[in-house]
Amino acid sequence: MSEQDALTPVTVVGLGAMGKALAAALLKAGHRTTVWNRSDAKADTLVADGAVRAGSITDAITASPVVIVCLLDYGVMHEVLAPAADALSGRLLVNLSNGTPEQGRETAVWAAGHGAEYLDGGIMAVPPMIGHPEALVLYSGSKPAFEQHEGLLCRLGDSRYLGTDAGLAALYDLALLSAMYGQAAGARHALALVGTERADLPEFTSSLLIPWLTSMTIGLPALAEQTDAVREAEDPVSPESMQAVAIANIAEASAGQGVDGELLSHLLVPLRDLIGHRGAGHDLPGLIELARKAAL
Ligand SMILES: NC(=O)c1ccc[n+]([C@@H]2O[C@H](COP(=O)([O-])OP(=O)(O)OC[C@H]3O[C@@H](n4cnc5c(N)ncnc54)[C@H](OP(=O)(O)O)[C@@H]3O)[C@@H](O)[C@H]2O)c1
Known part of the structure; x- marks a missing residue:
């Protein structure tokens, strides 16, 4: 300066x-x-x-x-x-x-x-x-x-x-805000789910939610590397088909607990479309393609 x-x-x-x-x-x-x-x-x-x-x-x-x-x-x-x-x-x-x-x-x-x-x-x-x-x-x-x-x-x-x-x-600003709003919305959903059974949400947040979200950021560099060329992983770590089941269970459990599951259900339809289009067995890049409608 x-x-x-x-x-x-x-x-x-x-x-x-x-x-x-x-x-x-x-x-x-x-x-x-x-x-x-x-x-x-x-x-x-x-x-x-x-x-x-x-x-x-x-x-x-x-x-x-x-x-x-x-x-x-x-x-x-x-x-x-x-x-x-x-x-x-x-x-x-x-x-x-x-x-x-x-x-x-x-x-x-x-x-x-x-x-x-x-x-x-x-x-x-x-x-x-x-x-x-x-x-x-x-x-x-x-x-x-x-x-x-x-x-x-x-x-x-x-x-x-x-x-x-x-x-x-x-x-870049809107991209970073998207990540923030998406994470915050997911966290609110998690708190709503746990809150249907337990009142100790601050304890849940500090002992489980924050460490979980922090640990999951470890996958972001690999996710970013695979955005431009979707790899057909021979041995996927988190196959899309597995993720589709988990998301469907979140939607069903949310409905059962009286929590609006629309946020997560929104992910399910395009994920199933993607699996139908490409076949199962792909790894995390599938989740990025969900946001790139033109790729489907
Ligand atoms: N606050 C944050 O946490 C944050 C973080 C990152 C980025 N930003 C960005 O910073 C920008 C300002 O945010 P802020 O938090 O300062 O918002 P804010 O407190 O609501 O202030 C809005 C500003 O816009 C003016 N304004 C609104 N309508 C107007 C009009 N028709 N004619 C003239 N002036 C008008 C207001 O003037 P009056 O005072 O006369 O109403 C005020 O100066 C936004 O684009 C926001 O996205 C904010």
Whole structure:
């Protein structure tokens, strides 16, 4: 990080739970931090701590060479920035609002049309983590801009640059969120099942659920290696046919215990289709193909 980058003035647009944390981290790191939010009162604490309150979105953008936006979604971002889009010329726009890869790419084109450099970002952290190394923030888009301002961006957490395709950060962000939501949904199902018979769910969680999920991550590298070329395993460790039986039993047991089994049942139909299509005897890659409808 260059000394100059460490002192780069920065603007944060959007002071929801995440935007406030971003602005606070930049302020704490010593950057002149200008803030703007639709509901102006959300800036009060930051201003008391030394942030500069912008009177308008145009004032916010013109205050700094780097403008970080963290709003609800891309629709809101475009709505907020539109009246001041010309002011972006010559600046770096860093959008950390959640969105899709296509929205990231479209916004890169939009920003270029207004003379701005663009980085799209995905925050893989919750607000209390911001400013600490465990806060992972993914970026894609302008490489020169990332390299020039990496020092500033590292104030927010562990910054990872994924490539010049502005859609990559959103793609990776949504992929990681998919894994998180899927795991959380599975864990909720497990707790609901056990909860039909036992009340000691915290004990179940700490002594069985967390160690089980942790131990099962050991299979992820092998799963990833086999995504592109499905191997016909001679001696599969976890054959699809075995997994289909287990999933069917989960569905039946859930119904028997009065728990909604739709989440797991959803896996069963395409898994049986896959076995019908390819024959039994395949290993874990089959589970990945379930998500790739085109492969069936
Ligand atoms: N919080 C997290 O744990 C977390 C984690 C990772 C990523 N993120 C991402 O960070 C982004 C912001 O999340 P957040 O947690 O800060 O959400 P939030 O607390 O709900 O804040 C939403 C922000 O969007 C603004 N906004 C919403 N609708 C608007 C409109 N029509 N016009 C102008 N401004 C509008 C809000 O302004 P007002 O204050 O005026 O309503 C506020 O600044 C999201 O894309 C989210 O996915 C959040």
